[in-house]
Structure formats: C-alpha cells, structure tokens
Amino acid sequence: MFTKFFDNHGASPQSPKSDVAKGSLTSADLNPRVTVHYGIPATASVLACDLIQRLVAVGTLDGRIKVIGGENIEALLVSPKQLPIKNLEFLQNQGFLVSVSNENEIQVWDLEQRQIASHIQWESNITAFKVIHGTSYMYLGDEHGMVYVIKYDAEEHKLAHLPYYVPTNVIAEEAGISSPNHPSVVGVLPQPCSQGNRVLIAYENGLLAIWDISEDRVVLVRGNKDLQLKGRTTSDSPEEKKLEVSDCTSDGDEVKEISSLCWASNDGSILAVGYVDGDIMFWNLSTANPKRIQQAEKSPNNVVKLQLSSGEKRLPVIVLHWSANQSCGDHGCKLFVYGGDNVGSEEVLTILSLEWTSGIESLKCVSRMDLTPNGSFADMVLLPTVGVTESGGNLLFMLTNPGQLHVYDDACLAALLSQQEKTTCVSSGQYVMPIPTVDPCMTVSKLALVYRDGEFSKALSKIVSATKLKAPHTPATGSRRWPLTGGFPSLLSETADYQVERVYVAGYQDGSVRIWDATYPALSLIFVLGTEVPGFDVAVASASVSALEICSLTQSVAIGNECGMVRLYKLTVTSDEMSLNIVKETEKEVHTLHQTDGPQCLAVFSLLNSPVCVLQFAKFGTRLAVGFNCGRVAMVDVSTFSVLFITDSLSPSNCPVGLSAMISFTDNDTLVNSPRDSVSTSLNDNEKWLAFVMTKDAYLTVLDGTTGNVVSSLSIPLKAESSAISMYILEGGNIVSTVPSEISETKFEPAHSSPDHGITPVEAKSEISAQVAYFGQRLKSLLILLCFEDALHLCSMKSVIQVSYLMLFLFQVQYICKFF
Template identity: 20%
Template sequence: TVEHGFPHQPSALGFSDSLRLMAIGTRSGAIKIYGCPGVEFMNLHEQNNAVIKISFVPNQCQLITLLDDNSLHLWSLRQQDGISELQEERKFTLRGPPGAPPSVTQIKVLLAHSSGERLYVGTEGGSVFTLALPSLKVLEEKTVGHEMALRGLPDEYASRRPFESVEALQEHPKNPDQILIGYSRGLMMVWDVTTGCSVQHFLGTQQLENIFWCRGAQQIISCHNDGGYSQWETTGDPIQQSPMENKVPYGPFRCKAICKITWVTSRRGSPYIVFQGGMPMASYGDRHSISVVHGSQQIAFDFTSRIIDHLVICNSDPSADHDDPRALLVLAEEELVAIDLQTPGWPVIQCPYLVSLHCSAITCSYHISSIPLKLWERIISAGRKQNTHYSNMPWPVDGGVNLAEAPRQRDLLLTGHEDGTVRFWDASGICLQLMYKMSTVGVFQTDMDPNENLNSQGEEEWPPLRKVGCFDPYSDDPRLGIQKIYLCKYSGYLSIGGTAGQEQEGYRWKGHEQLHARQDPVRFPAGFQPFALVQCQPPAAVTSLALHSEWRLLAFGTSHGFGVYDFQRKCQVMFISTDIRHCPSLWAGTNGGTVYAFALRVPPTERRMEEAVSASQIKEIQLMHRAPVVGILILDGHSVPLPEPLEAAHDLSKSPDMQGSHQLLVISEEQFKVFTLPKVSSKLKLKLTATEGCRVRKAAVCTFGSCRAEEHVENHLTVLTNLGDIQVVSLPHLKPQVRYDCIRKEDVSGIASCVFTKSGQGFYLISPSEMERFSLSTCWLIAPRCKVDPPEPSANRRSQRGGSTERQNERSRQVTWTDCGFQK
C-alpha cells in the first residue's frame, strides 16, 4: 500500500541537511520521511502517542523522536536488498530520582550533536541531560543542572530567578565543544561540555521562546513572548547585562509571541530574518503568520491553519562563507507550503507530494485508467496555465534515490469538493500530483464574483500580509458541492452531478433550493468548458450518473427518480411505448430493490440532429428481498463485461460478442443475481450476507492479470462490504475467490469513499486529508522503492574540529554498543 495526501494532525517537523530528508510526526504516533519525489518512508510508534519533537542525527541515517509520554525513540534507515527501510532501533524513557516531581525529567527540547555521538535533552526542571548515541545511555557526569547556570551570576539577578525550564539548545557553529542553553525566564548560557563549566551568560529579562546562533558565531538572536527579538554579541564580556539591540517588528502595541526565529546570511547582502508570530494582538491576533525580512523587503505570509513548525533550507556546503537560503518550508496543521527565497517576490513552490487533498472537503471521487495521450496532454496544458504563479525552483527536499519503475499507464483520480471544484490528480505512480482544477462556481448565481481577486490588497497595508496555501475549508454556498463525476476518456466529455439536483456536462451543486444559472457573461479559463446544464426537479442531490458519449446521452438519478438527457440536441429524452427489441438499452436500479429496463431508439449519426432519441420501458424486475441495488452489469456472449463507450471503436478492447446470449448481473446490498437476456429469467445467485449485518457497499469489475503470462487476464467482481472486508467473486459463475480485511468497520467514511480501479487497485480516505491506496493484483503493486545512502565523510565537517580527546573518552565508556546489537 501507499498513502497519498497530507498527514492527519501533524505535530512535529524535522530536516536533515546532510541527507536532504524531511520528517513529519503526527498526533497518532506516525512518523513519515520524504525526500525527492518517490522517496517515502513510513512507520508507527507502538504507543500511538503524539510525536512532539523530531531530531535527525547529523551525518547519520538516523533520527530521534520524542513522544508526549516523554519517551525517546531511535529510528534508522537500514538497507536490505538494496532498498532502505525505516526501523525502530530502541526506545528510552528518562527517569528522575525517587520522589522527584515529573517536571525534573519532562523533556522539552532535543539537540543531536554534530558528532553523531551525543544527544542533549533539556527538561522542564531546568536540567540538560547528555545521552550517548546510539545506545541512549545517560552520561551522568555530563548533566548540566539548573543550579550550574546560576554560578557566577550577580546576586541581584540570581536571587529573582525562580526554578526555570530549558526552552532551547543550540550547538556552537564553529566549536562543537560548546552549546547554548536558553531558559524560560530569559537567561542564556554558553556551556563548555569538555571542561564542564559556563563560558558566557546573557542576562535576558523577557520570557524566552527560542534562540538562534548565527553562522559566524558572533551573534545570538533570542525571541520572546512580547513579540520582539534581541541581538546579543558573543565577543564581549563573560556576563552581558543587556543585548546590542531589541526590536519589536510590529510594535509598539501588544503583539503575539515570536515562538521561533532564524537569522541566515546571504551573499546578496542583508541577512534573511524569518520569524513565526509577532503580529499585533488586537487586529491580527487570530492570524497564523511567518514573516520574512531581507533588507527593505518584508512580507508576512498568512496561513489559514495553525503553524506547527518551519525551517529554512540553505546551502548544504558547510565550508561556504554564507548560508545562502534557498527555500522556506512551513508545516501547517492542514498543509505544507514551500516558499522560494531566491526568486524576486518570493513565490510559492508547488509541492510534488503531501498535497492538500482536503483543501475543500472531498465529497466524491472517480478513477480512470489508461488515459489517452491526447487528453492527458490537454489536461496538463490547461493545468500549466493555472500554475504560472508558482516558482520554477526544483523541489528543495531532494534526498534519497527513487528506484521505482516508471508507471506503465496514465491514470487519473478525480475528486469532487464541497466548494464546487473538481481536481484532476496524476495517480500513475507513488506521488499524487495535482494536474488541473476546474470550478463550477462561475456557472451559478452566488454571492461571490467569479472574477474577484481574493488576494488583492493595498501596497501600503501594514503588516504586509500575503495569503499563501490552498487550504480553504469554507464553502460560499453548500449547494455547490459535487456528488457524482463521470469522464469519458475517449471523447473528453465530463459530466458532474451536484447536491441541489443540477448536473452538467461539466458541473453540478447541492442544497434545499436549486441554484440558478448566471445570466451575465462569464469567461472560463482554458480547460473543460461547460455547454449544458440540467436541473432536476425537485432539486435533490444526484445519486447516480452515467454518460454514453457514442450515443450522446446522459442518464442521472436522484432520490425522487431518474431521467435521460440528449446533450447533442440539448433536450430531454421522451419515454414512449414501442415494441423495439434489439436496440440500445438503459438499466436503472432503486433503493427498493427494483430494476427498470428501457429500450432506447438512437437515430443514425447522419440523422442525429433531426430525429429525437426516444425510450420505452420494456421490463421491470422486483427483487424478492427488496434490498437496495448497488450496481448493474451486462455480460456479453463470452461472459465478459461490455466495453466502455468508444473503447472498441478506438481498438482498445475486443468487440463484444453479440451472437451468444447476454446476461444481466444485478448487485444488491444482500446478494448477486444473474439473469439471462432477453427473457430476463433467473439463472443463478450468490447470497453474500451470511455474516449477520453484512451489506455490500461498493462493487466493480476488475481485471486481474498473470505475472507469468501477460496475455492471460481474468475479469472478476470486487466487492467491499460495510464490515470493511473486500471479496473477489468470479464471473459469470459467482464463485467466491478470496477475502481480505481492508478497512476498519468503524471507519464509515472510509468505506463510503472507497473507489476501485480497473486494474484491481483501490483508494479510500483514511482521514479527511489522506487516501490510502491498496492493490489486490500482484501485477499492479504500488509501493515506494527507494534508498538513502549515508553521507560521505567530509574534511570540512565542523564535528571533526576539536573535542577529539573528550570524544575518545566518551567512546571508552560506551561499552554497551555491541550488547545492544550494534557493530562498531
């Protein structure tokens, strides 16, 4: 399996400069690692506790996670048969002395040392503990107690400093033997781990949120809860009473806390100052923002969901003179946003993965396999015209190597959304990428002007806010929601059904009252163009939709009935009485277990515009158990499902056998039943509901191939029940083949959202923002295949400068490595 979309409830972010990998932790205990497109790793903590901190071990294929139960977990990317896997190596919980309060060992911050041999953890009790890596053994003699921080301080300052927690830890950019410790009440201290004593104190008085040690090691930046930040000089006295400069960017009135700040140098002149928060409390207290300042340029990026964390990706060469920031990566609660810091205007970089599927709530989905190249290129072309505002910078998280084979065919996943949009996703490979977005809003009269620019603002506005990201959970009109989608890949016709009984060769909506078509002219962008709008009466939500592009007919149903629309002549198909026997037909099933059969009279192509299509009812079947009809299928003389419209005409399938007797398969919630045609007599049935309470929810015909003989294929019926299990049933004999547990039966929304593909795969929502993809066929396995190689040793690594004697002594104490299963 593979997961598409954005992780549900993210809680932590980590990044490795040496591996160029990004890690995201969630509240459910999931850990996900991403590199270049196609490089993905995922695993779960056993406890399912929230991940609150992630720290990569520098220059190693390892990372450490901290959970909200105060446990530490060491993970490794290990190669097996040329493929890397994410494995948990060990876990550890920091314990305090008997009788000590929990805050003494409650971990708040992590710092993995550049040597890869130590981990520093700061606690609420004000202590910094040192753990050996990879054994996670506490080095007691290296512990820095909070009382050590007060040594040598002026009495008047030390006497008013109560018990403090450690808020931040930073390693000296030039000297790996020194670390900077920041305490909650404003005190900061440079500690020498070799000599075990303090080197310098910075006597801050404002509550501390975070710190940053600049690249040249001559400045320290601290940010505070009053919305300001301070610059401290490290080349001055051992005890500094006040900073060089205090600044409140959006003052002078009360501002939100700046909870994180980054100060990086650039060869283009002024440094880049990136900070989270700091907005004026009165007017912008509800905003989620990150500000970027570079010389005279300043922008506050405004997000629609809470910001979890952010980081600045810089030049990866440690020997360079400048940081040279490339991109700003922001993890928000509902989306991931990357901003190009090298292109003027700082545009957004389009994400190749972690897409926000739920930018507006998903209301339906539809999958199409083997898209013709011509249609594929047209969709790509229309999508590119929509994406001109994105940066051309390559994706900055580019670690690892993707070993997966190129996709064998072009697949589309279409999702309908509550705001009236349909999004087209490239579902051919591991990464689900947005290709094109179509909106139906412009067709209807709503309160919003379709030509309105939501991002427009005055140039002189202060703070200089710019809205970024695509997550927008609010719909202008709930009737705009999309309920059903049908795309003919051969003709390019798209039909969309809505919530308020409207449906279009291109759109639809939902609600209690019908939506009215817009009367004034509306310019539609390149892509699918609406040309017909059908309104059902009463305006109930469309529950089923079928389009036959060869006959130019559209059939649709609601909870109040069904109809047929001729979209070539743009008129309703009349139902008349006739004795036509051998002709096209329409089959419709109801929730009451009734199946209606209609004969359709479709004029020849040359008289199509002059003569109307007509329909007549020829049969009505009432199932004895009266269970709702889930699906209807026609099998030809060889018991093969009929091809899609125009499929045989394009030589993409064999022509159906019209000589032998055809069969009708009716799939209800409780059983499958086969009827012979044209007499419509019962032939055989399979009752699937032997388990109490079992009901069929989804059914589709899938093609299963052989890995040994490519030319051998079989068509089977794939069924999903309300218990979350998937069953494969043979056609036409209705013999159960296999059964798999797939979705939890409590996951009602996941079961309702499931969609099968023709190749035996499936998609379903595992959360509002994520889809899981599974495969029932061994010929169509979709899973990440990638590897990550350890970074090559570099003479310029700062971890190799100094501290060699101390590290040798520490190695001699770590005799437990081999006991823990590691080979040194």
C-alpha cells in the first residue's frame, strides 16, 4: 500500500567477515549460546500470536522471546541486550517477529534461522507500535506525538525508516489544540475494511483521530470535548459489583487519559477505549461523508461510557480485547478487560457479553464473568479457532507469572459462566512443558552421553523408534488438543538407523525420575521411574531426589534422596526373574521379583540418615560412590550389592560432600580402559584406582578406591561465602572423568605464579607410601582442575598424591570469562 508513496532503497552492503588465521581460536569458537529451551521464562510479560501459522510468542523482561508452536516446536530467541520487551508482533504468515525494547531498539527476528535479521535504534521514545496486517509495514508512534512508518524488506534483510509521517500539527489544528507540547501517541490501529488506507491514532490526552493515508488528510476527530454524562445508568452485575452504562454528549473539559484501546466492530465503526480513571468508552466513528472532515456532533449516538465499578478510585484499564459473538450477528460481542475495578480489589480478567439493537446508545451488558488468573496477570491474546474446531469462536491465551500459559475456548468459558464462580476453569488447557520443572518440582538433573555402538543405545533406540513404552507426560491437558500447530519443527528421530546418543535425566521433589532421549533438540520421554516397588513398601522412597547418576555400560541409574536412600535401577531387563536387594549398613535382605515391562529396581541402600549429595559410578559401573551431607563417603559394590566401606567425615567441619571423580590404573600404561573393553577387564583385582572427593568447604581428600584409606588430603582456603562447584581430571587435553569436554588445549597466562598459595597439606599415612610410589609413575601427565565460585585451581595430580604439591595456576573466574 505504501509502495506508491516511497522509493525503494537498496540494502547497505554487508561488511566482509574478518579473515581468521587458520588454527587460531576466536571468541566465536567459545561462544556459549542456548540451542534448546523448554518452558516459559519466569519473567514473561507480553504475548503475540500469528493467526495464520498459529504461533504464540512470549516476550520477557530480560530480552528473551519464547516462540511456541505445535508439538516439539519451541524456540528461544535471546537478544544481545537484556532489556524488557514492551512491544511484540508477528509479520503474519511471513516467518518474522518484531520486538521493541525499553531502549527503543526495533528488532526483526527470522524465526527459521532463530536470529536477528535486522534492527534499528529509534531516537525518541516509542509509545505505540502496530504491524499492518498482511504486510511488512509498521506504524510507530512516539512521545512527541509523531507517527512514522517503517518497513522490513525480507529479500534485502533490511528494516528501513520510510520518508512518511503523519503531521501532528494538522491533527492538532482540526482538534482545536493550541498547546505547543504535543501529547504522546498511545495507540495506532489500522482501520478494518479500509484496505489499509486509514489509521486510528490515539493520544495520551484523550484525542482520537482517523487519518487517511491515500489522501493525506484528517477524516475524523473525537476528544474529551465530546463527553458529558447524560444520567442514564443501568446495572447488570452479580455479587454487588456494579456495571454502569451511561450516555455521553459534548462540552466536557475534563482531560481523560487513554490507557488502552481496541476495535469493537468488524468494520472499524466502533472503538473501545480504556482510560486511566477506570472508565471504558465506546466511540461511534462511522463517517457518512468520507470526503468531509467529520467533527463530533452533539448527539448521544457518538459515545457511551461503561464502568465495571462505581467506586471513586478505580484501576486503570490496562488491557482491552474484543471479539464478535457469532450467535448474535453484528449486535453482540465479548469484551475482555483487565483493570477498571476498585483499587485493592481482587486481580481478575473480566469478560463481558455485550449487545445492542440499533446503535451503541442501546448498549447493554448481558453477562459478566470474572476469571481469576493462576498467578499474577501479565497479558492475553485471542486466537481464532477456525480450522481447529468445528464450533468456531476464539481461544483465549492468558499469560501469568511466573511463566504460565493457559488457554480457554468458548466451551470452557461458557461452563465457567454457568457456574457463576470466580475461579479458574478446571477444563482450561495449560501449556505443558516436555520437561516439567514446576509440576512436579525438579530438584536435580543431568545430561549424559550414551555410547552409540553400545547395547544400551540399541535398546533405547528400539524403544524410541517403536514408541512401545508410552510413559505418562505431566501434567495432562485432558481431552483438549494443544491448539498451536505452526512453526519450524526441530530434527526428529525419523531415520531407519537412528541411535540414541544422549539422555537427559531429571529428579523431582516427589521422588520420581524421568529420562528423555536428548539426541536431538526435540526431547522425547523414554522412562518414568516412580517411587513404588510392586509388592514392597519401601520407606521414604518418595523423598525429594537430591542426586542422580547414570551408567550406560551397565544400563543402570542410581537415585539418591534427602533421607539418605539410594535406589539402583536396571533400565533394560533381560532375565525372566530379578531380585530386589534391600541393603542397610549391617544387614541385607533379598527378595524375588518377577520381570515386568520397563525398568526394575534392583537394590535399595539405606546406609546413613543423611541427604545424599553426590553419586558416581566407577570401574565401568561396578562400583558406586555415595557422598552424604554429613561429610562421609560410602563405596558400594554394584555387582554383589554389598558395601565395601564407609568413611568417617572427610572434612573437619563435617561439611557436605560436593564433588567426586574416579581414576583407575592398570599394570600397563593405559590409564583408563576403553569403554569398548570387556567388563571382565574392568574387574581385574590387580587394578589400582583412586577416588577424589572434595567437600563444599574445599577440603580435598584422595581415597584408595578399594580400601577407603586416605592417600592424601588438602585444605584449600577460600574467600568468604565461596564454595566448590566442580572437579575434573585432565590428561593430555582430555578429561579423564565422565565430563564430555576438552579445555586444556587452551593456554592461559596465570594471574598468579607464586608456588605457595596457602594450601595446607595433611600428612599422608605411612602405610600407603608404597601405593604412592606405584601411582607416581602414572600421574606425570595428569592434572586436577578445581572450580570454585570465584577462582579456578589447576594442580599437578602427582604433587597432590605425594603431598609435595605444586600449584600450577590460580586465577580468577573473571579472567577466564573473557575467552568465552
């Protein structure tokens, strides 16, 4: 529509990429970024929807945008600046989303590429923003009363400021405004049925104007001078909440500030306007003579006032949305209102059913319904149900904090109205996260690798591909289907030779554990491990999960909880009969279990009455180290379900165990056996292995993995309120522990090179001196990396073991971060 008024401007040439020397490391190579995100951010604040592609976008207060479509269609767009998003709109059916930040930066997002396609920084404060439906043109209103037009060119990937604006002085003259300070624009709405030629402009001081783009002139002006209460009042509201409808005519000098607006008719003849004082006005904007500027006549047919409450102090009307009522033809509608009630009243979204017979002067309220949000109300949008359900109508999406999205259809709202209750409809649909974090509450999780050529991967792949195990998702949406279908789907496991390579494991407050296939971004649920063991009453099994560990070689999962219990599951069972081993510190019970479909619990360990902090498999899954909150460590033989040893507290202050790592030494030069080696090799009695355990207060202890004897200990002084985060064993550029990363190839200059950093050694016991000599030759190339909240310590493994340690590097985390 604007192409006949504007010249096309070519896109500016893109700057060539800087040449990077081959083999050099750049910041782009170490650029952490979110590739997969599930759920709605807790700071969600604004909604937008694509009516054709059936997408919903959720803007936040920290610059993130979550785009939700059909099943497994989710994308998280992260702005470089963590600023609140105040405007958010789709370029309908074009695959682009436009956002405006609080610092007035306009960004166009390419949804398929999940990145910013173009952006411009606006100089003035943007106070109104609207995309013209079906086009790439956008109206923009600012604090100075100006209205501009911008356009996004998808081929040129360019967002351009077009040389067109609506002259504020012309509108001010027609409205009889002589003030040199023009009021801010609070709304711009293209008028329906005008082929995009007309736009409604609303100003903060209550002025309304319709501007004709094709003729460059004012078509109609309305304002506060057109208001005067005539005195007709009706009330049709239950529970002593009055709903007043009043006629208004001209000659009013009161300034009524506009806070929201929406069209209240399909042809753009009626406008609903919400005000700061809590009033709602229905304006008749029909123009009989389009060639003549229409001033408001002194007629009761121009405007009608509606009040949700008769209180003196009422809340501003923040949100207004309108939808036609198909059963009532052109004379019925629903109005969705947030605000307008008495100050201090309960937070509700009010849904009004309105009708009029001849004109807006006959407006009456048929029914009122107050919908109590599940949380703090943030925003709402309406999405037509055409093509999704046979009944038609609209879907109401309501966003609440923290991070909840509910959807209501007409049937749900009708049922709620019949109940005449101010409670959330139980049959409403709720956005269900593939990975629940709140219901139930997630307490611990981890991402684990699965060896692609292993038996575990093959077994999981069969389950995923054939979908034989249908584990329940949480929480269910009942019989209602999630109404969003569009978007760009993620890669799915559709190939014939598909194999599971990664799994995501999460533990919950109710004691349950869920396992997903995480090979591709579209995670699919494989197992749900409950707390019940058929035929047995396992006490405190439903306590909150506090630690998890998975071993793909033995196809086992260990689960620790807040009551000190450890459950050991076999995920793929091959024998017809299994046994359940209930192991305590001094006794053991064995019970026979018959095989059932899915995972089976093989053992329950109740060794100490202290929360489990750390679990780690060793020696290819035949050993399990258990760290407790009381500072003690237990070593379990998984093959025999027996306890090898339980240490005393490893920290003088009885601080909880926070980290652990294991390493094995054989009689040959191989430090760690290949995962493809047979299990019999890993069970070699002559194999020596060590367990490195560090408590939260940075007390590092090296244990003999077979006997539990202390090889050496180090106490590392930390700054106040700092604690240990993680620990890794490095060898030749590889992490020997199960962490899938490589970091030692990056060379850093140390911030401190002094050999003495205040680490207090604890003298090793004399009876293990022979073991120290044995290990010494095999520790030359090993390093141990200790990560704290404010520092990193990189130590020589041999020095730690021999207690004549040497600290290689000590530098602050802030120094490391600049490489990322």
